[in-house]
Amino acid sequence: MASSQIQKVIYGTHELTQIEELKKKFEGFAKIRTEAVVETQKVSLPIYSFQFGSSDPQAPAIAFVGGIHGLEIIGTQVILSYLETFAELLHWDETLPALLNKVRLYFIPCANPGGMLLRSRANPNGVDLMRNAPIQATGISPFFLIGGHRISPRIPWYRGEKSQEMELENQALERFVRRELFHGSFSLLLDLHSGFGNIDRIWFPYAHTSKPYPRIAETMALKKLLDRTYPHHVYALEPQALHYRAHGDFWDYMCLEQIKATPTVPFIPLCLELGSWAWIRKNPRQLLSALGVFNPVVPHRHARTLRRHLYLLNFLIQASASHKKWAVFSQEYRRSLELEAQTLWHSD
Numbered sequence: 001m002a003s004s005q006i007q008k009v010i011y012g013t014h015e016l017t018q019i020e021e022l023k024k025k026f027e028g029f030a031k032i033r034t035e036a037v038v039e040t041q042k043v044s045l046p047i048y049s050f051q052f053g054s055s056d057p058q059a060p061a062i063a064f065v066g067g068i069h070g071l072e073i074i075g076t077q078v079i080l081s082y083l084e085t086f087a088e089l090l091h092w093d094e095t096l097p098a099l100l101n102k103v104r105l106y107f108i109p110c111a112n113p114g115g116m117l118l119r120s121r122a123n124p125n126g127v128d129l130m131r132n133a134p135i136q137a138t139g140i141s142p143f144f145l146i147g148g149h150r151i152s153p154r155i156p157w158y159r160g161e162k163s164q165e166m167e168l169e170n171q172a173l174e175r176f177v178r179r180e181l182f183h184g185s186f187s188l189l190l191d192l193h194s195g196f197g198n199i200d201r202i203w204f205p206y207a208h209t210s211k212p213y214p215r216i217a218e219t220m221a222l223k224k225l226l227d228r229t230y231p232h233h234v235y236a237l238e239p240q241a242l243h244y245r246a247h248g249d250f251w252d253y254m255c256l257e258q259i260k261a262t263p264t265v266p267f268i269p270l271c272l273e274l275g276s277w278a279w280i281r282k283n284p285r286q287l288l289s290a291l292g293v294f295n296p297v298v299p300h301r302h303a304r305t306l307r308r309h310l311y312l313l314n315f316l317i318q319a320s321a322s323h324k325k326w327a328v329f330s331q332e333y334r335r336s337l338e339l340e341a342q343t344l345w346h347s348d
Ligand SMILES: [Zn+2]
Pocket: 069, 072, 193, 194, 195
């Protein structure tokens, strides 16, 4: 269709409006909390969490988080697309209650609404929320700004002042993770981003060092489960440090805090990094706008992205609910998973 050459997907504030509409739609079906309110010069922006499923605090949990980087709007849209489908399923799918009975399910569609409103990667204070946690990477040159710096909020990847607490958005996210994911029998989280590479990657900790993280055996077991269940899946599952290291990674920080607080709970925080270079390669003109660097702007590619990851979200919910089938193993098998992970991801 010729018009697809000029027609573009419009990104902007309607995601925040859509979240408000979903809030109304889910009344009576979900526990909806305001985790924090971000004040900008013109408006107050709530950060909402939606909870479904079991009320048993010992039940396994899974959370989906989007919009930590305000420019990466497609991550929020993938979650909203899933929630729209989920709202329909709640009305007619008679198999869904049995699944929800087994798992606690959480969604935070937009964790940085101020950044999304301002069309900025950072929050309204100019701080990159994924460089803002109190954790220092090893082996990074001070000139590698992408890894986080304290030079100025005018330069992307700004960590914030060393003497200050984490930003309000991260404090809210930390409270949420501690409250909902530090306890129970098993916890999984998927944080949606876009912008790196030609393919869709699922990153796990660490970002601050190339050493294996404490949940490496469970993560290798999850990779094998995904490979067996969906042999034609599109994802590369890897530690983030395999590509680059960064200071202040929020999920590295949460991972270390969780090990200290509740060491027996397996907590696996994953990031889905949608490969935006593939969209740019097919439509180089979109490089002319900041949103175009991080989001698909041609309508058919946008629609494809919204449906492409739905099975991954379903898989992770099912895997959490049934974690005893694949994430509980003998010391001997744990050792073999660790060796396999060492060979695949950490041999350097
Ligand atoms: Zn991001």
